[in-house]
Amino acid sequence: MAFYEQHIHPKPTTFLSKYVFSYDHKVIGKQFLWYGIFFLLVGGLMALMIRWTLAYPGQAFPVIGHFLFPESGGAVPPDTYAMLFTMHGTIMIFYAITPILIGAFGNFCIPLMLGARDMAFPLLNMLSFHIAAISGLILLGSLFTPLGAAAGGWTSYPTLSTLIGSPGVGQTLWSLAIFTLGVSSTMGAVNYITTIICLRAPGMGYFDMPLTIWGLGLTAVLNAIFLPVLGAGVLLLIFDRVFGTTFFLAGAAATTGTGDPVLFQHVFWIFGHPEVYILILPAWGIVSDQLSFFARKPAFGAKATALAMTSITILSTLVYGHHMFTTQMSPLLTQTFMTLTMTISIPSAIFFANWLGTLWKGSIRFHSPMLFSMGVVFVFGLGGLTGLYLGTVTTDLYLHDTYFVVGHFHYTMAASVLLGGFAATYFWMPKMFGTIMNEFWAKVHFWITMMGLNGVFFGMMLVGYGGMHRRIYNPFIYEFTQKLIPINTFTTWSAIVMGLAQIIFVINFVHAVFFKKEKASDNPWEVGTLEWTIPSPAPHYNFKEIPVVKCGPHEFGNPNLNSNKDFQYQTEELA
Secondary structure, eight states, X not given: OXXXXXXXXXXXXXXXXXXXXXXXXXXXXXXXXXXXXXXXXXXXXXXXXXXXXXXXXXXXXXTTHHHHOGGGTTSOOHHHHHHHHHHHXXXXXXXXXXXXXXXXXXXXXXXXXXXXXXXXXXXXXXXXXXXXXXXXXXXXXXXXXTTOBOOSTTTTOTTTTSTTTOOSSXXXXXXXXXXXXXHHHHHHHHXXXXXXXXXXXXXXXXXXXXXXXXXXXXXXXXXXXXXXXXXXXXXXXXXXXXXXXXXXXXXXXXXXSOOOHHHHHHHHHHHXXXXXXXXXXXXXXXXXXXXXXXXXXXXXXXXXXXXXXXHHHHHTTSOGXXXXXXXXXXXXXXXXXXXXXXXXXXXXXXXXXXXXXXXXXXXXXXXXXXXXXXXXXXXXXXXXXXXXXXXXXXHHHHXXXXXXXXXXXXXXXXXXXXXXXXXXXXXXXXXXXSOOOOHHHHXXXXXXXXXXXXXXXXXXXXXXXXXXXXXXXXXXXXXXXXTTHHHHHHHHHHHHHHHHHHHHHHHHHHIIIIIOOSOOOSOTTOOOSGGGGSOSSOOTTSOSSXXXXXXXXXXXXXXXXXXXXXXXXXXXXXX
């Protein structure tokens, strides 16, 4: 129930108040969307450079190689290669996925799907975006420092990230950027949690909320708890680099009694494993809703899905040690972490089975959001199964730090979250911008992306199973990896195909936003959640009258429906 009276705020009248320093959650959501798409482009270009180097080391990168790397004849140099995979991972996780799924759709959807006029703290919301923008500028600025940007991996383990391993200022700026972004995301998390608890429409209980809100709300809880842990870790790293402290200095324990580089790994992964679920929970929620919307039937086991996601959220705080099986951890601890890791697969299997139950005998409409949602079901299933080998101590000892880990991570994170982000973009496009993207080209985008994506990530797992180490610059130098060169080449060309497919999305998106004249209808997908009860695009005040919720979000095909349509708005009573 709503505990606070919600006023209609006056409409902004100037360009700055409307588009730059806006308090409107919808405008802030669009700002995060543009921000995330920009960094998706930057991170994607870095990924293509990495893949080109693995297939053709020493050869000039096409088109822009001679401009970017003139001193090496257009080829990516080894030191730059280390910077590329570091910045690619950092950008994709923190500056592309997080802004798009959590920043953009969290901001845009939470008030609209809850029946609220705005976030609980509009000023805090505005500040969260601008602090994120400052963080992005700091990170991009690190690329132009004398010794280049950070090159110690996206995890930035000491001693790779101390002054010994990274003497330049780029690593310090990386740490500062991550700390700043953590401040922004924590502000957003507090806002999301407060809004969900306090500004739900009258009659909307927690199990009347769409599963999208469950995913975003649980993500906010994890962000609020664990982002400060990462913030503390990178702050101590900054102290080591700038002020000469020895928190993570290798060998310091022999002289001063303090300092341990493995301590950073503990701090990082205490945040880092919940971070996996921070990123994927919104995608799970979006997919759980959209499978129901486009199968035209109630979400199978919706309450069980919400509780399974909650169980995963709780268990995700206890399993971080499976990232550290090779750090001379006590065997008793490794067995404990392995058991907890296997336990978390149980609720994951429950909601995955619920997804299949929703699709079973549904009257499926294969619109573009549904295709991308079904794509998530496939790639997450494959990624989740391969994770069992990494959660088991004996197999992880062989596969740890190989490309198998990279492929698994990209299947569960990059593929699932990327496809979930596309599903959300295509689905809420009418509500955000008042237009709908071309369906034919959206489907072309989906199929080419799926072909390229599976070629890339499955190829990674194959070479990883063959023993190829991650972060390797030239696979030609080892005899056993030379046999993997054809797979590396295939993987690279799959990445190029996947990258080219995104041009279709960009053209489709830009055309729909800026050039398409015909407007979308208010409810083109025929869905009953609250955001589809108002005009498209949503007005600045969202709801003239705060809606009263009388049923759940997945009322499809009910014989007691009050009209001749096959769905029920949440504001309508069942007969």
